[in-house]
Amino acid sequence: xxxxxxxxxxxxILGLTSAVHAGPREDLVSRYAAEARAADPAFAGFSxxxxxxxxxxxxxxxxxxxxxxxxxxxDDPRVAGRTRSGKAIEPMAASASTERYTDPAKAEKWxxxxxxxxxxxxxxxxxxxxWLAYMMKQ
Amino acid sequence: xxxxxRPVAVGLLLAGAGALLFNAASAGGDDYYPPITDxxxxxxxxxxxxxxxxxxxPAASWQRMMGDLENHFGDDASVDAATARQISGYLAANAGxxxxxxxxxxxxxxxxxxxAPLRITELPKWxxxxxxxSKREWASKEVGSKANCVACHVDAEKGYFDDD
Numbered sequence: 001x002x003x004x005x006x007x008x009x010x011x012x013i014l015g016l017t018s019a020v021h022a023g024p025r026e027d028l029v030s031r032y033a034a035e036a037r038a039a040d041p042a043f044a045g046f047s048x049x050x051x052x053x054x055x056x057x058x059x060x061x062x063x064x065x066x067x068x069x070x071x072x073x074x075d076d077p078r079v080a081g082r083t084r085s086g087k088a089i090e091p092m093a094a095s096a097s098t099e100r101y102t103d104p105a106k107a108e109k110w111x112x113x114x115x116x117x118x119x120x121x122x123x124x125x126x127x128x129x130x131w132l133a134y135m136m137k138q
Numbered sequence: 139x140x141x142x143x144r145p146v147a148v149g150l151l152l153a154g155a156g157a158l159l160f161n162a163a164s165a166g167g168d169d170y171y172p173p174i175t176d177x178x179x180x181x182x183x184x185x186x187x188x189x190x191x192x193x194x195x196p197a198a199s200w201q202r203m204m205g206d207l208e209n210h211f212g213d214d215a216s217v218d219a220a221t222a223r224q225i226s227g228y229l230a231a232n233a234g235x236x237x238x239x240x241x242x243x244x245x246x247x248x249x250x251x252x253x254a255p256l257r258i259t260e261l262p263k264w265x266x267x268x269x270x271x272s273k274r275e276w277a278s279k280e281v282g283s284k285a286n287c288v289a290c291h292v293d294a295e296k297g298y299f300d301d302d
Contacts, residue, residue, distance in 0.1 A: 063212070085187035086286030105218075113214045 024102040025094065029132055031104065035125035043126065051134025054127055061120035069118055069131075077138040093138030101132065171241050173297040176228040182217055183225070187285045188294055190258060192229045193238025196246060198254035200229035211257075259284040 022030075029046070036043045055077070058067040065084060066072060073081035073092050081089035094100055101107055107128075115123035123131070171191035174180045183189040192200065204226045207216045217225070234242030248262040249255060258264055268284075275281060280289050287294040 083186045085283040086281070086289055087185070087187055109217070113216075116214050 024104070025136070028101055028104050028107055029129060029136075032125045032129035032132065036129055039125060046126070046129035046133040048130070048133040048137045051130035051132065054131050055134060059119050062116070062118040063120075066117045069114070071118070077135060092135050094136045095138060101135070168244055169300040170297050171245075171299065172232070172238060173295060174228075176224070178221060178224045179228045182215075182221060186213070186215070187283075188287050190287075191238070191241075191297060192232035193234045193241045194245060194258045194261075195233060195256075196235040196249065196254065197230045197233035198235075199256060200233055201226065202254045203256055204229070 033043075033046065036046075055069045055073075056075075060067070070081075072083055073089060077093040078091050078096055080091055083089060090097060090100075092100070111123055111128050115121065115127075171193045173191060174183065174189040179192075180189050195203075203210070204222055207222070208214050210216075230236065232238045234246045245261060245263045255261060259268075271290075276284065282289075287299065291299045293300075
């Protein structure tokens with residue numbers, strides 16, 4: 001191998017690894033994007049504005065004591081919320097914690113539980129991605 | 139044969155002092171229940187409410203509760219199978235009639251062997267201990283729920299549930 005090809009080879013490897021390791025948060029968003037596309041071929045990307053609406057809307061389809069995400073998480077995503085039994089919930093804004101949204105199993109677990117509580121059903125991939133897009137901007 | 143009394147006496151004395159210290163440190167009166175130490179249990183049980191000490195309920199109660207996490211007092215608290223196994227094992231080993239028995243004698247005294255109560259707040263001893271708390275106090279913004287132990291028992295997370 002010549003020096004030049006070796007350098008090219010090294011650059012390719014670098015490029016590959018940086019493409020693969022876009023970060024766990026980006027991976028999570030990509031995953032929901034793929035699911036959203038599969039569910040609706042016309043899917044045209046996530047919207048933080050729709051995510052915000054989802055976050056603050058009061059629904060009548062879920063549980064009476066948790067009509068909205070904000071019932072427990074509070075009105076400001078950058079401030080801690082509180083569960084009904086008094087436990088603090090760390091802020092949901094991505095900027096408030098490096099940990100949040102880096103564990104896909106944890107994200108899925110809470111989407112499943114909380115969407116059922118607030119909306120009375122599971123969230124669609126598009127709703128999850130919209131909501132994440134909103135939190136990523138916070 | 140010459141028996142050496144002194145080392146024996148010193149040993150006994152040390153053992154006695156140790157037992158006293160141990161009691162004082164671990165029991166802390168009747169209101170101490172060892173906090174959850176298992177990381178998974180602490181994380182899963184402690185994200186919505188205080189991770190209630192395993193000793194507060196008998197093993198049969200925990201088993202019953204872990205068997206229906208999808209309907210956990212009205213909430214879906216389900217976890218994956220491996221996590222459930224880990225939590226169940228820990229709770230069963232440290233329950234009020236197993237590993238945690240010495241802390242729970244009084245709390246579970248009126249609970250018969252074939253009962254598997256789910257609510258700590260419905261145990262007869264718990265009800266008696268809290269009868270002075272008014273409806274207004276329970277409903278206040280700071281409390282809000284009977285599961286919110288720390289609102290009054292400031293050291294509940296450390297296992298202390300004394301009258302505060």
